[in-house]
Amino acid sequence: MEYYSLHVYTLPFARLVYLLVPQVFNMVFTPMSLLAEPGTRLPLMGNEAIARGVLEAGVYIVTGYPGTPSSEVIMTLQEYSRDLDIYVEWSVNERVALEVAIGAAISGARAMSTMKAPGLNVASDPLLSAAYSGVDGGLVVYVADDPGPHTTQTEQDSRWYGELAKLPLISPSSPQEAKDYVVASVELSEALGLPVLLRTTTRVSHTVGDVLLGEIKQPRKGRGFSKNPERFVRAGMDWNLERHKWLNSRLARVEELSAKLGLNKVIGAGELCIVTEGAALNYVLETVEEYSLSARVLKLGLLHPFPRGFILDNIRGCREILVVEELDPYIEQHLKTVLYDAGLFIPIRGKTTKHLPIEGELDKSIVLNALGLKQRDQPRSPHKTPRRPPPLCPGCPHRFTFLALKRAISKKGFKLSEVPVIGDIGCYALSVYKPIDMLWTEHSMGASVSMAMGLKLAGYDKPVVAVIGDSTLYHAGLQSLIEAVNKRVDLLVIVVDNGVVAMTGHQSTPAWSTSETGRILKPISLDELVKAVNPDELRIVDSYNYDELVGVFEEFIDKPGVKVVVSRHPCALLEARLKGVKTRYTVDVELCKGCKACLVVTGCPAIVMEGGRARIIQEDCNGCGLCTRFCPYNAIKQMG
Amino acid sequence: MVIRILIASVGGQGGLTLARVLAEAAVLSGLSVRTGETLGMAQRYGSVVSYVQVGSRVYTPKFTPGEADYLVGLELVESIRNIHYLKPSGVALVADEYRPPYTLSVENPFNTRDQAIELIKKLESKTIIIPARRLAIELGNPRAINMVMLGSLNAVSNIFSHDKVEQAVRKVLPARVVESSIKAYIKGYEYAQAIRNSFLA
Incomplete structure (x- = not known):
């Protein structure tokens, strides 16, 4: 097995991200004064308002996993982390995030976990047990639903989790209430001794509105923890029955308490x-x-x-x-x-x-x-306009990986329509759209390898490919990989490693050596983790090395056992932001014949057709040069 | 008083930043504001719509077709896609930036920017085309198209004083682009101001 040194990419990349992180966030976020005086009125996005609410509620531990539309609470707090005596870090997944917060809250610290709706499904196991144990410090579980849906796999209604977990659930209507309800959640949580679900939707979390700020409180840290198995050990069935009665008696007090909070x-x-x-x-x-x-x-x-x-x-x-x-x-x-x-x-x-x-x-x-009413001005009908599905970015390393896979499948004599590509959650799922058009499934975090395994076990007789991102592998994919290797199925597993949680706005992964807040981390090497699972083959390739990728995929695709290819290259969008773009490409209009090959092969959004000729939108080109490979007329030229 | 502004853009063009500057300017002017957005899963390059409602008291982060006072288009195809959001008396301010989506490029590779301009003018006669890229490039910042359009919007609508817009730009944009952004705002303002009277007469 040949290993590409981890140090080539991940560690320096992570360090660089950290060093330049304020610039990254300034570009993503609008600077606003999270620490402004009480009585100030500011335009805040719902999630920024919740971040301020965290400070006004005296929350000390904030954990979560990125997921639209919930991510900006932690991102906003992290921007100010140097001025705040609080712990605010991304976790490996939502379940771990919530368990960390529960651990803090049973010692009296005030804590919060943030997640999108499917993340609460991941965290639901500890959530239900936490209802029986209760908490001493306020514990807020922030979950953001997504009617539409705009960015979520289902239109999950997390309000039912109030019923299921038997926990209080409150839901704000505006950025102002989003902030105020964090404070209310903590008060309610401590008065009842129960975790409280704070639930929003996209139009609260991602809405900017004017918000009047309140007083910031000193963060409440832990105050110790005393042994109490009846309360905290869920292995005692009599205890569990008693705790269920306790929980119901607490719930009976919620309405009266909430009336005082004016919800x-x-x-x-x-x-x-x-x-x-x-x-x-x-x-x-x-x-x-x-x-x-x-x-x-x-x-x-x-x-x-x-x-x-x-x-x-x-x-x-x-x-x-x-x-x-x-x-x-x-x-x-x-x-x-x-x-x-x-x-x-x-x-x-x-x-x-x-x-x-x-x-x-x-x-x-x-x-x-x-209400049986009609809109006063009847709108005109929309003009039919071609859709603009979200593409992979210019220079995206995933584009290399998928095009190489396509090529390898064809070279080995298989039809694209007979080799299922079982996907996972992350930017690479955008490869479902034309012209890349490669993804067959995308379900839930970590499901690629395990679903691909099921397909093989059921008797699918052609090769099956699973594609999973680095952060998704850490989140829930490792267990699937263990299962596949342990049960000896035949699978090609491609880990697309861009070193960052890209889709949700470039958050840290466990491979980083320093977090967004400057916390010194012990990097967890993805390569070493995969090696420890001991797949039958492991190869690590730079995603920009298209020919090598094609070769490895060809070699591995119908070999027995679990073959893992780590296709690694930093996220092009983040690289461009951090380091600038060193070289760009342009179309020589004299040579371009308008055949569209560059566009119909790559689908790069920096390439457009205008007046029968290809054009590269200069400021959007990230300089990967992949398009030059597919131009039969050598019309795409590198610029200085 | 409620003013509704729809911003249509391609992800990465700065439509959300523009909405945020408007929100800042509104709060600095003592007004109530709500902005919302419709964007896809991608970080960039998809269709993005931002809704901005400004008034003495506003509630919703979104409005429906036929309600917008202004359509601010940072790109022609996205402007055409959302033109039905304008109310009958509404005005469209559209950058002459042409970025056909993949399907349009593939199916109609011979389409041009001029055809797109012609189409949007046919769909809405109260359309002002702003040479936003040219104006932004003259200032050396092709990414300042959004600020040029901010200037054009304020010239036509007079919602905010220059002073409040400038303060808002300083609060929202990174320090290194603040000056060029303010210049782009003024360029866009002056351009639209010059053609406004003849146009709206």
Whole structure:
């Protein structure tokens, strides 16, 4: 086996990233004063507001795994980490992140974990147990759902996790509330001794709005930990039964406590009642104002336990109720139960009555429609315009890997339509789009190798390829690799290693030697981890070495056993940002015949066709030169 | 008063930064603001739409087709894609930047920038085309197209004072590009101001 020294790329690359990190973030983020005085009004993105909320709540430990639309809480805090006496670091995955936070919170420290909705599925095991053990310091589990969906594999409604884990769940409607609810979550969590779920959606987390800042509190560290097996050991079944009773008794107090925090509100008056929460509240309020409706709006901030008392206090006299909420008919179902139990019959319109759609994101026109109103200015119909699916960036090393794989499959005499490429989560999933068009599946973190293994075990008689990124391998892919090697299946596993969590905005991986906050890390070598699993073959190749990649794939694709190729090259976008672009390419219009080969092979977004000739958008070219290889007329020239 | 601005761009052109500058300028001017965005999974090069609502009191981070007072297009194809967001009295300010997406490049390789300009003018007669790339390159920063368009928007809409915009640019953009960004803003302002009166007459 031939090893490419880890030191060639990962370590210097990681160090470089760290040294230049303030510049990276300044380009990604707008500098704003997270530490501004109380009483200052600032435009903050929901996630930035949550970061400020972390400081106002005195949270000491913040962990998480990157995932849109949740990542900016940790990224924002990390920018200021040198001025803050808090721990704020990315974890290897969401489950570990939450377990670290639980460990801190049982010693009395205030803690938070952040994740996107599918991340909460990964963290759900410790979440459910933590409900039985309880916490001493406030513990906030921040989860961001994505109606639309814009950037998430499912339109998961994490509000059900309140029910499933039997934990309080609160949901803000605006950046201001996002900040204030962090403080409320910590108060609620400490008053109850339970973790609290803080749940948002994209239109809260990624919305910029004006936010009035409050006081910053001293972070609360741990205060010690005393042995108490009845509470913390879930191996005792009698103890578990007792803890379940304890948990239920705590939940019974939530509504009363939350009333003091003012999470639920009545806005306006009238016999037409609208019950709503989260981002949907804004569409409702804007519609009510714009169309001068007389309506009573019940805004719920506490969603689990469902605020029965608040509903009953404020629902009487309603002629009919419209429930406006995103994703599942969660409020609708709970509301029906509450009214039934109280012997009230008020017609409820919502998703089950098809007044609002069950899929996709809401907007004002949907709310208008549910109210039986029409938009004042009828919009013109959109002009049919070709889609612009998200491509791999110019210079992306994954483009080399996939094109080389394509070439190798053909050279070995297989059809592209008979060699499944089982993908994973990360930028490389964008290879599903034309013209690369290589990915067959993309499911959940780490699923590539294990699903490919299942396909082989079921009897698939052609080669199967699994593709997984470096961070995804650390996150949940290693276990799949262990399984495949241990059970001796025949698989080609390609680890595409660009040294960073690229898709979510360039966060650190366990291979880094220094974190975003300057913390000195012990780098965990991906190569050594893979070596320890002991696959039948292992080769490490620079992704930009296209010919070598083709050769290795050809050699490995139908060989027995688990063959791992680590295709390694730093993320081109990050490299360009850190080091600048040394060379670029341009099309000689005299030589270009307009055959489109450069474009239809690579799909590079820096190449466009205009007036029958190819053109390279100068400032977008990252200088990889891959396109030159496919021009039959040598019309693509390197610039100085 | 509510002003709704839709910013249509290709990921990486600075559409989100432009929205953020507008949000800063709004708060500095004592106004309420909401911005939202629709972008794909990629870091860059996909279609990006930013919604900006400014007013004495605004709620939503998003609005619906037929509601925008202004469409600020950083690229022609994306502007064409989103032109239906304009309300009947709305005005489109569009950079003459042409970046056809992959499918358009492959299916209609002979299309040109001029055809795209002609199409958007046909779709919306109240369209002002801004030679944003030329103006930005004159200042030595081809990435400042977004700031040129910010100037054009403010010339036509007069939402903010120069002073507030400048402060907002200083807060949002990295120090090394602040000066060239402010210059680009002024260039865009002057260009649009010069043609505004004749155009809107």
